[in-house]
Amino acid sequence: MINISLLYPDDRKYDLDHVPGHAARLALDLELPVLFKAMARDDKTVDTAVRQIILGQRSTEISVIIFRQQIQKDFICYTELLAKLYQLSMDALGAYRESLRFWLSAKSASRRLRSNLDILDMLLTQLSSVRDLGESYPALESSGLKKFFRFLQKYYDDETLHSLRAQITTLRMDNGFSVSAKLDHNNRSQEFFLNRDQPSTHWLKNWFPLVAAEEGYSFTIAQRDESGLTALAEFRDAALEPVARLMDSAVHQLLDFFTRLRDETAFYRGALNLRAALEAREYPLCWPVPLSSQPTSCVASRIYDPCLALSQEKRVITNDLQASNKSLLIITGANSGGKSTFLRALGVNQLLLQSGLETAAQEFSASICDEVYTHFKLEEDASMHSGKFEEELLRMADLVPHLKATAMFLFNESFAATNEREGAEIAWQICTALLEKGIKIIFVTHLYTFAQRCYTQKGSNILALRAPSEENLSMKYKMSEAEPLNTSFAKDVYNRIFEYKNK
Amino acid sequence: MKKLNLLFPDEALIAAEKMPEPEYFRDLHLDQVINKITEGREDYKLSPYFYWLPQDLESIRFRQGIMHDLENTAVYNNILLFSKDLSGIRNSLAHIEKLYYPLQRQRNYLETAIRYQQLLKGLLNRLSQITIESSGLKAFVIKMQEIVDTEFFMEFENKSAALLEKMNSIRYAVIVKDNRVTVQRCLDENDYALDVARLWYLDMTGTSADESKPGVNSGYDMNHVEAQILEGVARLFPEPFHELASYCQQYMLPGELPDAKSDAECLKAGRFPFMSGDVLNWERELQFYLAYLDYIAPLKHQGLSFSIPEMLVQSKCIQAEQTFDLALAIRLQEETGQQVVVNDLRLSEGEQIFVVTGPNQGGKTTFARTLGQLHHLAGLGCPVPGLNTRLCLCDGIYTHFSYREDMGAGHGKLEEDLLRLHKNLDRATAASIFVLNELFDSTTYDDALYLSAQIMPQLLEKKSLTVWVTFMDALASFGPQIVSLMSMVDPDDLSKRTFKIRRKPADGLAYALSLAKKYGLTYETLMETIA
Incomplete structure (x- = not known):
């Protein structure tokens, strides 16, 4: 009553204990514990409430x-x-x-x-x-x-x-x-x-x-x-x-x-x-504008990842994004170019928006999505190399039954634990199916074959972004619209470090 | 008047109640199957019925008819309900006899009597709306109707109903002040608690349903305060309580147990004057059918098929599509919820022996057991695993299984094996079935091959249907009567068994596949699976 x-x-009526199964993974991938900690300020009740509400x-x-x-x-x-x-x-x-x-x-x-x-x-x-x-x-x-x-x-x-x-x-x-x-x-x-x-x-x-x-x-x-x-x-x-x-x-x-x-x-x-x-910390905040799920849109100015902003002393770079009617964002470019951070910024702010909270940007408007899913490359790649690719597929397969149209899927260097051709083919098949089902995708990848194929075949639906290479210091961590490049910047990093050491 | 028996149409064929378990039961895992089937039904003493093969087509067809009727969910549910309720009544009667307070005991008898009446009439009423085809169940309905139509039953029913009505209309108030309890006629019509609830804005729609929550004041245990309250109620309302006492005198005084053909616990309720002994017997016989169908129900639910087999008398052209090992299927279903792998099994004219080769742990032994199980179950008149089944009316099943733990037994073991094999080959006829599993694996390869080459012609000569699991490829090409089968591996993952058994010349190998397919991550499967 x-x-x-x-x-x-x-x-x-709602059940606060109801949190979707993938939420733990989502929180980890997006580094949400940092956010929860800042929100809770050591109050356990607040900590529990914000976790349960933001995730569920x-x-x-x-x-x-x-x-x-x-x-x-x-x-x-x-x-x-x-x-x-x-x-x-x-x-x-x-x-x-x-x-x-x-x-x-x-x-x-x-x-x-x-x-x-x-x-x-x-x-x-x-x-x-x-x-x-x-x-x-x-x-x-x-x-x-x-x-x-x-x-x-x-x-x-x-x-x-x-x-x-x-x-x-x-x-x-x-x-x-x-x-x-x-x-x-x-x-x-x-x-x-x-x-x-x-x-x-x-x-x-x-x-x-x-x-x-x-x-x-x-x-x-x-x-x-x-x-x-x-x-x-x-x-x-x-x-x-x-x-x-x-x-x-x-x-x-x-x-x-x-x-x-x-x-x-x-x-x-x-x-x-x-x-x-x-x-x-003098970061901008704004009341975001929620938009209906169709047509897919995401417009932001000075958007940043609040978790990173809260955890590092160094000033976090903000980015702008204009993505109207784009259901696939494909992000390529140099290592440590800020790709993952940008991906997280989009993910975390989407969660904040749909929780009814202020967002970490100067302006932010985005389509409502059914759920946010993440599939991130796992860092610990030491021992069992052969099982790793299978593990990636297994993690993906676990999520598939839950997917619904208008969901949002964040991939971070997924399916790269095998050779490029195979990885690209699998990523391509998965993305094609998800897109056709109406799921919105943001994909950070090194798989050039895959990125290029998306770029040429998916047409106006796709927005390709590229992280700047290390040489371009003025543009550090700034994403720009650009066709995927076939050269990996890993070579630059390698050369830089090794030449430095050789001297 | 001829007695009706729902398992044996001809009384002369009624099997001994003390039939022992057949020799092949353990090898075929039929012991597991039957234990499971009869589990929880110990009171009925059903096991012997599952050991005995009637061996005459008439009996098998009589049972197949009843099974066929019971495959109709409506018939099944009604018979099941009948059996469950009757068993509930038996339990109640046993309890009631032990109750301490006579007023409570009498009321319980009345309630149980009414349950019994409703049970019989309800069953007849519902069965009359359903088409029954088997001669067995048709006769059952006729005999039950005869019982309900007796004058005895009708009077019993009328008296019970009138009495219950009187008891139920009693309403009284209890007032407790300190240690003093007062029982008086009731004045209030409505529950004041509803007013309370309204004031507190409580939604009572959900809570009234769990009024009968167990633990609070339910069950038989009556303490003496309750008993004294009951005394008080009996004094306030003397007439219905007198009537109840004389009713119980007439119908509920347990007597001697009438002659019964079995000492099964379920028949003991026959001591009560109102209870029909025939009804108890039929319910026990129907347990045979219910127990089996109950056992296979979860498998059917999983999507596995069962069918009533056509029985072959001369021919060996047996067939079963999508068949499986019953014991394994149940185990998988219960432990992991997985569905067992099904296989097709077929012999054409002139074929007689299956030789099964292929990788270990690939389902070869399971396949062999399946063949044996199918024939035992078919002989009982039961539906068997598989579709479009045709099976032999067999006169005996002979199994020779080698178990790994017997490896150390050496010479003695081989001698024993050969002795038993000799004896069985002697007894066997063209209507017998052999199930041989890794025969002679306690000897060297050459010896085993030699021995096998000696046995094979004898089996061929006997014309006994045989399945032979072996690692010796050579046996698979012994003659035209031999069908070579192989356990298959996943063509995409050599380490993976498919548990499929296929007709294939004995060899072994396969090829590779993409993992994505395994995890359902190809474009096609994703398009199907995502909502």
Whole structure:
């Protein structure tokens, strides 16, 4: 019932633990742990939330992305509101955990019922504090936050809270209880339901034995009859189980609300931390513009890889990109020419965009994609050379079943663990199939045969970029549009290093 | 009146209940198959039925008819449900007898009686809407209808229903204050908890479903507070409880076990006056069919084929397309979820002996076992692995398997092998089957070749259908009656076995392929696999 959300405008249910299988690989390839660390600033809750949301709750809907952007803009203005919301939810959940310490063995329904009522009392107090924050911040602009407070004011007004508290008192059953029952197929009492008249609600009746009023049959368990008392306790637990279970759900509903609030505010805290970290290093940031998935487009100015910017002292070079209606970006050029960095910059910013976060660029607009997949050359190429190519294929084959049209695939020097002809042929077959299925590809490669074949045969669909060679110092790490070159720049590097050593 | 038996159409042929396991069971892995089939059905004592080969076409066809009916899912599901429910009723009865509180015991008997009535009528009702073709099941339906139509059964049914209705309408309130418990007539119509839920904005649609969550107040265990509450209810509502007691006196007093043909546990419920002994017997016999079909169901689900074989009496032109080793198929399915490799098997006019050669671990022994298994299963009247099957009505299966662990046995072993082979060749007829696996591999190559060359003409003379797994290529070209088969390797990866057995002159080799194909990464396969 309380599904109000700061992540999705339709308040849908989602499972934060649901992260696609390839996400671990994706995070590693794009070096996302650096990003998560900067966002978390040592807060474990924030760390978990940003990981789960960036890897598992990105959206393919433009409206959701805008919804999140607006909320974050509000939080940028009112950072203390964000801090209070986060703190209140942390406190509520903390108090719940604390109360559990004493109820670890509370399996019986009657004990569970009591502990639930205590917890509910506490959660209602926290809930009204959250609700009251809305009145302290009347100038909020985002539809998400406005709706959030309106919801609480409507469903948890003072009158409602009052009757909920009154009910908590009744259900404590301090004067015994009254239930209705039927005989089940075993002739045991079953299908219990709570009678409206409870012994505690009619204090007058306490003066007269109930039996006197109606035809009935009574018996008393002697205080020293231990097995009788146990049996009575068992009966009480069975009879109160439905109510206890009901209160379980009441507790869970409120806990879910606070858990969700905690995770969502943690995510926005992470966003603010990232913003602060990049601003401190004087890198540009922008609110990206999400575009529909067709036609494929990606336009950026001064785009960079935020992970690299956060992890190295040296200034990171930014790049510009104009790729309208291009479904294949093929990037060739010298080693250490910045190809992988550029590839990562595009990948990470795509993730940020679809998470509803600010992006690492001066301007960035890109088509929404279904998922981002990576296939990167693995660095450890020491021992088993023969199995390596097979390993690459296996990794690729694992991803194939998940692929959908409008996915985005980042390849980094893939299929190069065999000879050039074979590698090129396999890369060609795979890319051709993916492109025909509508998947967007960015491919960093040394496979000249492959790159050249793409360039000549894929026509206007392809954008070929080239990293500058080492000689061109003025253009260092700057990508430029250019046909793939047949000479590997490895020779340059080799010559440079060896000539240097030979001297 | 002639008794109906669902396994043996002619009573004279009913096999001894104590039939031992046939000699070839272990070699053919049929012991695994039958253990698995009868697993969980120990109460029925079914194993002997799977050992005994009827050997007459009439019995085989009678069973094939029932199997064919049961291949219709509707028939199968109904018979399965019947059996499961009846077994549930038997378990309940055993439990109820042990219950301590009479009021509880009586109620349980009533519930069980109603289950039994619904079971019989439900089965008949559902079977009447389905076409049944076999003479066996047709007779079963007629006999069951006769039971339901008796006056005894109809009165029993009416009494039970009326009584249950009365019990179910009882509703009462229990009030607990400290140690005092009061039972009185109930006043409230509605559950106050629903009001509570509404106030807390709880969605109750999902939670009411798990009302019957186990662990809470379900099951037989009644404590004495509950028992006293029940006493109280009985005092508040005396009339239905009296009626219940006299009902149980009439139908539920266990008597002596009537004469039964077997000591199987499942027949013991015959002691209760309301229970028909015939129904219990038929259910046991139907277990033979259910057990087998239940066993092969996951394989069918995997896409493997089964068929009811045509039985050949004189001819040896056997055939089975896409057939496989049943024991292996089940093991693969259970352990790894993989589907077993299937093979075709066929003999034309004049052909008699399969000689299987090729790389080790290539499925040769499996192929040999398959041939043996097929004939045993066909003899039982069961559907067998494969499509378009034609198999021999055989009078005996003789297996000679050499196991590696016997290698050290030396001379004694060879002598023993030859003795047994001699005995079996003596007994064998043109309707017998030999399954020979790496025969004589405890001797030198020359010796083995020599011995084999002596045995082969004898097999040919006996005209016994044979499959012979060997590493000796020469055996494959012994004569026109010999069919040479080879286990194949993956042409793309020499280290990889395909487990395919093909007609091919004995030799061995293949060629190379691209790995991409193996991983489904060619253009064509990608276009098919990506959604």
